[in-house]
Amino acid sequence: MGARIRALRKERGYSQESLGEKGGFHFSYIGQIERGEKNVSLVNLAKIAESLDVNLIQLFAYVEEEFEVTENDVQIYEVVQLLRNSSSEDIRVAKNVIKGLLM
Template sequence: MNEDKEVLKLVGARIRALRKERGYSQESLGEKGGFHFSYIGQIERGEKNVSLVNLAKIAESLDVNLVQLFAYIEEEFEVTEDEKQIKEIVQLLRDASPDNIRVSKNVIKGILM
């Protein structure tokens, strides 16, 4: 597989992972971003060389910044139980209020220090 296709597959896998984390179907993500669900599927499979403008729309629909779409997930990468726990904590913090984030930070610092 050439490098171009590898990038498309990695970005597509990342979009799929973010979509599933949020409980969206391809259809609901497509509706949020103004795309047909089949286009979302083609992107996720690495079949479409998606434009930067469309990537920005997808990122907005997923409530992430554009940079987060390029935080690739390797499909063969084995996730440890600790990494799953950390990911869950990060997701909880993303959904928390600024006050709760500050409190959580202080609690974590207190535990680890």
């Protein structure tokens, strides 16, 4: 995980300090994660991913693996985010609308 974070950070031209600032972490914490000296929680991984402008799926992709998020992936993610903040009734209605569109 640390190697992946380092690779993404360097691709974006961020220093450990600038990535730490974006995510609300001390730069030494970022360095410890990159070197595998610290275990990192999923909450902090999500903050790091957001700071790197990637989603968690991309963060977990192998460094050597070419991983591309399609436009459909982005759209699905956005729909899920909208539904997370919706009532149970709104989610049920949205599900029925989607079923109707796809059948």
